[in-house]
Amino acid sequence: MIEPWLFAALTGVAVVTGFIDSIAGGGGLIMMPTLLFAGLPPHIALGTNKLQSICGTTMAAWRYRKAGLFRVGPNRVLVGVVFAGALAGALTIQRIDGRSLALLVPVLLLAVALYTVFSPRMDDHDSEPRIDERRYLPLAGGIGFYDGFFGPGTGSFFAVSLVGLRGMGLTRATGLTKLLNLTSNLASLIVFALGGQVLWLLGLCMALGAIAGAWLGAHSATRFGARLIRPLLVTASLALTGKLIWGWFA
Template identity: 35%
Template sequence: MLNLFIICVLGFLAAAVDAIAGGGGLISLPALLMVGVPPHLALGTNKFAASLASLNSSITFARSGKVHFTLVKWQIPFTFIGAALGVWAVLSVSSVFLNKAVLILILLVGIYTMAHKSLGLEDKFQGLNSYNVVIGCLFALSLGFYDGFFGPGTGSFLIFAFITVFGFDFVAASANSKVLNFTSNFASLLLFAWNGKILFSYGIPMAIFMILGSFVGTRLAIQRGAKLVKPIFITMSLLVAAKLIYQYI
């Protein structure tokens, strides 16, 4: 019961943070490891709970009108394919180099966002064209692959990409990134489920609390806007970097 309490409380917090600015995996995955779940089962169980939470966030953001369906309908299949390829690749390719590369990139994202005070505070989206749709599909494919292959910071990279490529504010960027994040999570989840790597006795109660957390986080993001999302985004980006530095050391 104590273990269930720990993973449910931390799962709620993880999903709330993740719905706002990404990075919830920094909380939910360690929670499962903390209570003694073996790493391979922890990864699968976390994907199960996180997928349901990100689905709930996607639906809530969609109902609020923050999801740009004309855009994401093109990106979803690329994200799914990328994630499937990433899961397949991780079985045979070392992630050591990627670990170092991501550390540098996530630090740059956090520092760049802090340095540009107005970045993402206003919606400067000016419509879709063939160029930005192609760029959007390319980053959906590459970040889907990254999420399936490695994972940390995917939400932060997606939000940053939506802001810089399309001019969305942080709330709109977070909303659209949640749809793609759910897609990559679901693609990865299928493989974990196929291989029996989900511990449902922990995964189901954790998922329930993560769904509740995602609802709270999404509503906060919608109501409070970019001024709430941006500082949490910067914080989670730097925490991801700190976690990678710790692992590297």
């Protein structure tokens, strides 16, 4: 039973996580421990977090699309591959323990942070793609699977791979990342909802906070571009790395 005051408290937390997620990803670093601390079982916490997260991501994606950073039509195949990957990942996590990923993910997130700091590509200028969209599809599907299966750092993986491999400027990559995050969150939410692992009232209350935070974050990102996104991406990646390493050894 969730105490009434927790609805307001968790909605306030969702404002912060929505802001962070809309720019750099990693809001789950704050939200998931908060939900577990509130007494939710892990799978219920995951499902409820997906509900509030998808609402915030929808707002961010709408704001980025309105700013002209991506179009849905040319990315339909990419969206379909990410959806299928996330669906498979969410179905898989229902059956096995994802703890082993906690060893690999910090290494990947540290690599994201280092690439973001040192790569000359991490600005708002498009560059020559290293691979075409067809070759990027398996990687995108793999990131979608990871989001459905485990989740932390998904936005960072999408953003850095779109910049490093597809040659996008950082702000444009962040916009498309929100569309792909929305897709993977939707697939995961469907699986969790069918499994009865979503607290709908709590999730929808938190969604109001996530929407507000996402609007503020996306507005800030489109205004300030890579100057804001780059340091937040590094901070989120390093914070997630530390959190996962601490969780493993603790």
